Amino acid sequence: MLVQFLVCMTATISFALLFAAPKSELLFCGLTGAIGWIVYLACMNLGTGTAIANLTATFALAVISRTIAAIRKNPVTLYLISGIFPLVPGAGIYYMSYYFIMNEMSECSQYGMETIKVAGAIVLGIVFGSSLPQAWFNALGKAGKKRT
Amino acid sequence: MAVTKEVLSLAVETGDALLRNGAEVYRVEDTVMHILEAYEIENYDVYVLSNGIFASANEDRDDACSMVRHIPLGKMHLGRIAALNQLSREICSHECTLPEAFRRLEECKSIPTNRQWLEVFFCGMGSACFGYLFGGAFADAAVSFLAGALLKLFLNRLSKRRTSKFITNIFGSALVTLVSLFLYTIGLPILYDKAIIGAIMPLVPGIALTTSIRDFFNGDYLSGAIHMIDAVLTAFCIAVGVGSVITVYRFSIGGAL
Structure with a gap:
């Protein structure tokens, strides 16, 4: 689990660098991505299936991104975009096209539906995360400011 | 009071830079509106799409002004978005004069990409x-x-x-x-x-x-x-x-x- 956490953090930081995130925020970008991935893994271990796992993970990701954004006074986009990459269904796209080419239609449609379900779960996760009132996060931001 | 045209061009230019570097529409619209309000323009309209900005200010006065921008979908640059966000925050709390803001905007736009x-x-x-x-x-x-x-x-x-x-x-x-x-x-x-x-x-x-x-x-x-x-x-x-x-x-x- 720890290895997964560190590897995912490296992956997220690498991608954040590709999108030219400010150097001071790289660590936080990595943290959001890694936490999202760990939540995903934890849900998968509990046997919830990919859709629910993705939903929970993106929800956690959105909430954490907004919290850090409020504390660090930066746009949410910064953390959300770097953090979403581990959850985006890249593997789904690959297997779908692979089985399509191999003419195994049942596998292909299974992976296709899976990909669409995951994309839908990500949508709902971000929507739920975004709909929490901004006032909560502002309060968190103020509390963080007092501490520093 | 500042001239309508200059304020509008600052606001739209900032929005342009934000959108070009991949900010979401809501943020761009919000930023443009806040900058206009910070420089005491009350009568304005802003419409932002993912690849264009339409804005007008003080339509009912002599120095009425409107601007249209076309912005192609571009490469993401999170550093510039963060810097522009900071700039608009400062403009809104009236810490920036107009020429100062223009100079800062140019700085934000020229933050380099990584090697x-x-x-x-x-x-x-x-x-x-x-x-x-x-x-x-x-x-x-x-x-x-x-x-x-x-x-x-x-x-x-x-x-x-x-x-x-x-x-x-x-x-x-x-x-x-x-x-x-x-x-x-x-x-x-x-x-x-x-x-x-x-x-x-x-x-x-x-x-x-x-x-x-x-x-x-x-x-x-x-x-x-x-x-x-x-x-x-x-x-x-x-x-x-x-x-x-x-x-x-x-x-x-x-x-x-």
């Missing part, structure tokens, strides 16, 4: 990590690293020539598949599918999907639809690129994949 070899290295690094996360072993991750780094070199080369996005994505994913399959064929003990999945991650439309959802959430359906189409087409192009190389490979080797 090219650094980007190539980190693209490989990211790919390798994802190859590992999606169930590959160390060897698969190493192949992902190579393929990802090559992919970024290829993308950098193409971006100088303004190639269409379709071509970029199809050939990019084809290149990745080719590299992985080649290394597999010459006998490296790898799971080529894990290596490919890791290395196509830089192409996968995570940003377009996220931006689209957030646009929808804020009620900007048109911009959301534009980004959603972008995401779906990109995914489709990746599938075509990967698929076509695998097909050719199967034919040339006789179906033994």
Whole structure:
């Protein structure tokens, strides 16, 4: 689990660098991505299936991104975009096209539906995360400011 | 009181820079409005799409002014978005005079991207990590690293020539598949599918999907639809690129994949 956490953090930081995130925020970008991935893994271990796992993970990701954004006074986009990459269904796209080419239609449609379900779960996760009132996060931001 | 035209041009210019670097529509609209209000313009209208800004101010007065901008979907630059956000925060708390704000805006716009070899290295690094996360072993991750780094070199080369996005994505994913399959064929003990999945991650439309959802959430359906189409087409192009190389490979080797 720890290895997964560190590897995912490296992956997220690498991608954040590709999108030219400010150097001071790289660590936080990595943290959001890694936490999202760990939540995903934890849900998968509990046997919830990919859709629910993705939903929970993106929800956690959105909430954490907004919290850090409020504390660090930066746009949410910064953390959300770097953090979403581990959850985006890249593997789904690959297997779908692979089985399509191999003419195994049942596998292909299974992976296709899976990909669409995951994309839908990500949508709902971000929507739920975004709909929490901004006032909560502002309060968190103020509390963080007092501490520093 | 400042001249309408200059204020509007500052506001629209800031919005332009934000949108060009990949901010979501809601943020751009909000920023433009706040800057206009900070310089005491009460009578204004702003309409932002994912690739255009329309704004007018003080329509009922002599110095009425309106501006239209066309902004192509561009490359993400999070550093500039953060800097512009900071700038607009300062403008709103009246810490910036107008000339000062223009100067700061230019500074924000010229924040450099990372050096090219650094980007190539980190693209490989990211790919390798994802190859590992999606169930590959160390060897698969190493192949992902190579393929990802090559992919970024290829993308950098193409971006100088303004190639269409379709071509970029199809050939990019084809290149990745080719590299992985080649290394597999010459006998490296790898799971080529894990290596490919890791290395196509830089192409996968995570940003377009996220931006689209957030646009929808804020009620900007048109911009959301534009980004959603972008995401779906990109995914489709990746599938075509990967698929076509695998097909050719199967034919040339006789179906033994």
